[in-house]
Amino acid sequence: MPSDNISLKSKKITARLPFLYLFILFAFIGCVNKQSQVEAQFGKGDKMSKKILVAYGSFAGSTAETAVFIGKKLSEKGMTADVKPVEKIKTIEGYDAVIIGSAVEMGKLKGSVIRFTEKNKAALTKVPVAIFVVCLTMQKDTPENRKTVSAYLDPIKAIVKPVGEGLFPGRIRYKDIPFPQSILTLMPAFKKAVPEGDWMNWGAVEAWVGEVEGKM
Ligand SMILES: Cc1cc2nc3c(=O)[nH]c(=O)nc-3n(C[C@H](O)[C@H](O)[C@H](O)COP(=O)(O)O)c2cc1C
Helix, strand or coil: CHHHHHHHHHHHHHHHHHHHHHHHHHHHHHCCCHHHHCCEEECCCCCCCCEEEEEEECCCCHHHHHHHHHHHHHHHCCCEEEEEEHHHCCCCCCCCEEEEEEEEECCEECHHHHHHHHHCHHHHCCCCEEEEEEECHHHCCCHHHHHHHHHHCHHHHCCCCCCEEEEEECEECHHHCCCCHHHHHHCHHHHHHCCCEECCCHHHHHHHHHHHHCCC
16 A cells, blocks of 8 residues: 555655664764864963963864964964864963954954953953954955954954954965865856965965064
């Protein structure tokens, strides 16, 4: 009977649902890109040196790499730096200054970075805060692009008044783009509009660290 067949099929599907949920869960866990969750510590950590938190949000790793580079450069200037993804920061107590950085996707900062800033608003008003953004619009450092990219930072600037802002070009490597955005890389139109390339500008990042370190 057809109705018996249908109920047999729906029973089979129901029995498989837990496996489907598990598959989705593991796929999701697997999609958290390790390069975007790097933690690092730089400097001697002695009581005399300033302690800086470099908090960042990254999708595919280039913002994480920029944050690590900033931490390293700060330590070369005698500071102690903790570099952490915002998702792993419980408190910002104990830091003399905070640097907040984010990647951009579809014209927006990473949501977790905005939530981190909002959640720690009270503590962030007591210490100097510098902010930076990593994106592809900065491939060409023009006044128009600076204006566009500076506006990406508006959600953070609405919460804290930064002592400096860094606008840096980033990188596109399809294999690093996490799910679900990675689906876009299957589309020829996306590949044409957003080709792979590395525009990271370490000289610009280092110069910016030199600019803001005196304000922290
Ligand atoms: C799906 C997608 C959307 C993006 N949207 C923008 C955008 O709107 N503006 C921009 O300047 N860059 C955009 N980019 C470029 C990223 O900001 C750039 O690759 C950056 O280096 C990513 O940082 P991350 O590696 O830390 O995730 C986009 C990249 C991807 C993969």
